[in-house]
Amino acid sequence: DSGVTQTPKHLITATGQRVTLRCSPRSGDLSVYWYQQSLDQGLQFLIQYYNGEERAKGNILERFSAQQFPDLHSELNLSSLELGDSALYFCASSFRTSWGTDTQYFGPGTRLTVL
Amino acid sequence: SQQGEEDPQALSIQEGENATMNCSYKTSINNLQWYRQNSGRGLVHLILIRSNEREKHSGRLRVTLDTSKKSSSLLITASRAADTASYFCARVRSRAGYALNFGKGTSLLVTP
Numbered sequence: 001d002s003g004v005t006q007t008p009k010h011l012i013t014a015t016g017q018r019v020t021l022r023c024s025p026r027s028g029d030l031s032v033y034w035y036q037q038s039l040d041q042g043l044q045f046l047i048q049y050y051n052g053e054e055r056a057k058g059n060i061l062e063r064f065s066a067q068q069f070p071d072l073h074s075e076l077n078l079s080s081l082e083l084g085d086s087a088l089y090f091c092a093s094s095f096r097t098s099w100g101t102d103t104q105y106f107g108p109g110t111r112l113t114v115l
Numbered sequence: 116s117q118q119g120e121e122d123p124q125a126l127s128i129q130e131g132e133n134a135t136m137n138c139s140y141k142t143s144i145n146n147l148q149w150y151r152q153n154s155g156r157g158l159v160h161l162i163l164i165r166s167n168e169r170e171k172h173s174g175r176l177r178v179t180l181d182t183s184k185k186s187s188s189l190l191i192t193a194s195r196a197a198d199t200a201s202y203f204c205a206r207v208r209s210r211a212g213y214a215l216n217f218g219k220g221t222s223l224l225v226t227p
Binding site: 002033042043044048056103106107108109 | 148156157159214220
C-alpha cells in the first residue's frame, strides 16, 4: 500500500458526460501528479500541483482540469468525455519537487470507461 | 512524448532464470527511475539511479546506467513467478515540475 488513495476505483459513463476523480496524497506529501495510461498512448503525465498551486502541465487536454485543495487532496475533472478518454488515471504524490530525487508514490488508479 | 524506451517489449522466462530489461533515452537526465506494474494496478517504485551513479542494487534487482550511451538496464536475478509484471523506466522531466516520462515498458512473464 503506497498510502495514496484514489476514488472511485471504476467509473463507467457515457460520451459527453463529466466526471471527477479524486486523489488523497500520502500524509505529508505536497506534490500531486496525475497520469493517464492507455493502450495506445502508454503512461502520460497530465498535470502536477504543488502545495495548492499548478506546477507543471503535460499532455492534458483543454477538456480536462485539476485542482489541489488546502488539505492537499486533488481532483481531476474530465468533461465532454469521448471514447478515447477511456483509460487508467493514476495519481502520484511526493514530498517535494526539487531535482526529481523524491520517489513518486502511485495510487491504485481509477479505471474510466466511456461508452 | 515518451523519452524512455524499454527493450524487449516482452520477455518470457522460467523461474530461477535472470531477466534483463534495457531502457534507452534521448536527452540528458538528473536521474532515472524504474517502476513495476502488476496487471492493471498502480506502479511501484523499484530503484532510482542518479546520473553520477553507474550501478545500484536492491535485493535481487541490479540497475546500471551508462550516460554516454544514454541507456540503463534492470537485471532481476533468480526470478520468481511473483516477478511477473510490466517494468517501466522513467526519466524525470526537469523542466516540468519533475514529473516522469515513461517508456512503453517491458512485459515480463515468469513461468514456474
